[in-house]
Amino acid sequence: MIDATEDRTFEDNLKRYGLDAFRLARFLGRPPEDAADVVQEAAILAWRYRKTLRGEWRPWFLAIVRRVAHRPQSGWSLIPWSWQPDPGGTETDWLGPSDVQVALAKLPRRQRAAVWLRYGQDLAYREVGIVMGMRESAAKQLVARARAALRMELSEGVGNA
Numbered sequence: 001m002i003d004a005t006e007d008r009t010f011e012d013n014l015k016r017y018g019l020d021a022f023r024l025a026r027f028l029g030r031p032p033e034d035a036a037d038v039v040q041e042a043a044i045l046a047w048r049y050r051k052t053l054r055g056e057w058r059p060w061f062l063a064i065v066r067r068v069a070h071r072p073q074s075g076w077s078l079i080p081w082s083w084q085p086d087p088g089g090t091e092t093d094w095l096g097p098s099d100v101q102v103a104l105a106k107l108p109r110r111q112r113a114a115v116w117l118r119y120g121q122d123l124a125y126r127e128v129g130i131v132m133g134m135r136e137s138a139a140k141q142l143v144a145r146a147r148a149a150l151r152m153e154l155s156e157g158v159g160n161a
Helices: 004-027 032-048 057-069 099-106 109-120 125-132 136-160
Strands: none
Touching: 004 032, 004 057, 004 109, 032 057, 057 125, 099 109, 099 136, 109 125, 109 136, 125 136
């Protein structure tokens, strides 16, 4: 029997956190069309395994997105077009990437994801750990190492200017 309340809750959570999931996939290096595919496949997997949810929905779903983002993707997408970036761009596009964006791009993928989850998605270290599949203390260490690498990269950039 289909539980309408469960369906509605799943849909509400997907609407609420779908854009966060899309941004995570983009931050992990996927172009917009691939990031949309990642979120779509993660949503299908989340629906299939919804009975395994223990704890909060957001870190559980973002963990699925992170795992799917590391796999090769198929070429289909059903993500709403409202999530796609504005084709006109923004008025700051001509400036190019910032020093922070360049430094972030140089981080290993795992550190980049941890930094994005902690600061871009404002997740607690406990939630970062859930998404990354590690203990909270390991998530803190990973973020600290990433911050140290960013600090080093950005200070080197200042010295070269």
